[in-house]
Amino acid sequence: MGAVTVDPESPEAVENDYDTFAEAYTVENDTNLINAYYTLPAIVNLAGNVAGRRILDAGCGAGPISVALRDRGAIVAGFDRSAKMVELARQRLGTDTDLRVGDIAGPLPYPDGAFDDVVVALVLHYLKDWTTPLAELRRVLKPGGRLIVAVNHPFVYKLMYPEADYFAITKWSEEYTFNGQKAVLTYWHRPLHAMADAFTAAGFRTAVISEPPPAPEARELFPDQLGKFASGTPLCSLFFVLEAI
Numbered sequence: 001m002g003a004v005t006v007d008p009e010s011p012e013a014v015e016n017d018y019d020t021f022a023e024a025y026t027v028e029n030d031t032n033l034i035n036a037y038y039t040l041p042a043i044v045n046l047a048g049n050v051a052g053r054r055i056l057d058a059g060c061g062a063g064p065i066s067v068a069l070r071d072r073g074a075i076v077a078g079f080d081r082s083a084k085m086v087e088l089a090r091q092r093l094g095t096d097t098d099l100r101v102g103d104i105a106g107p108l109p110y111p112d113g114a115f116d117d118v119v120v121a122l123v124l125h126y127l128k129d130w131t132t133p134l135a136e137l138r139r140v141l142k143p144g145g146r147l148i149v150a151v152n153h154p155f156v157y158k159l160m161y162p163e164a165d166y167f168a169i170t171k172w173s174e175e176y177t178f179n180g181q182k183a184v185l186t187y188w189h190r191p192l193h194a195m196a197d198a199f200t201a202a203g204f205r206t207a208v209i210s211e212p213p214p215a216p217e218a219r220e221l222f223p224d225q226l227g228k229f230a231s232g233t234p235l236c237s238l239f240f241v242l243e244a245i
Helices: 022-029 033-047 064-071 083-093 131-139 154-160 192-201
Strands: 003-006 054-058 075-080 098-101 115-121 141-152 170-178 181-189 204-210 237-244
Touching: 022 033, 022 083, 022 170, 022 181, 033 064, 033 115, 033 141, 033 204, 033 237, 054 064, 064 075, 064 083, 064 115, 075 083, 083 098, 131 141, 131 192, 141 154, 192 204, 192 237
Parallel strands: 054 075, 054 115, 075 098, 115 141
Antiparallel strands: 003 170, 141 237, 170 181, 204 237
16 A cells, blocks of 8 residues: 655645545455554454453444454444444444444543443544544543554654654645555644643543554565564554553
């Protein structure tokens, strides 16, 4: 999955309209390195033993993380801003799973303390302001519950744009090809300290910061991609386990 820089102010930089490329994105991400063999196993490993735990998949997409957690005994619910993504998730999870169309940037349609854990994987980096989303995610968690987060690694932006100000919260866009279909994704870069400050202000304690290796089988499946990294681990995402206090 290659990427070329797109001017965030250009007309083609449509902001994250997943309804227009949901199926292509799902086909691509079911088998690619970053989603299927890196983010998914990392989230599952960080979640640990989830049997009997009520887990909200915030920004669930087509539901691969929800499926993996349900298969390990979790009671899952999920929402996504894209109605098409929620439709694809329903095809995987069935009608007995609570799946809704909803926006992480607004009030969430769940009662206080409804979940033991919330997973928000590769979602927060689409948002400039984390204040309301984190407050809502904290609200729907039980005291002591966990927020498991995956975001773009903040150093990636600086590697891609060496002249950029790492410490500034900055909007940027990339064009991708998902299963033959072009799409633009727009992100907000924020430095690590800004992430940590936002988590603390929302009432979370940082328990884990992780830069995990990919799934073991990834080394044989993606030798060219992983060969670019001496450690065999792609520099793309940063993972957190946060505890609601």
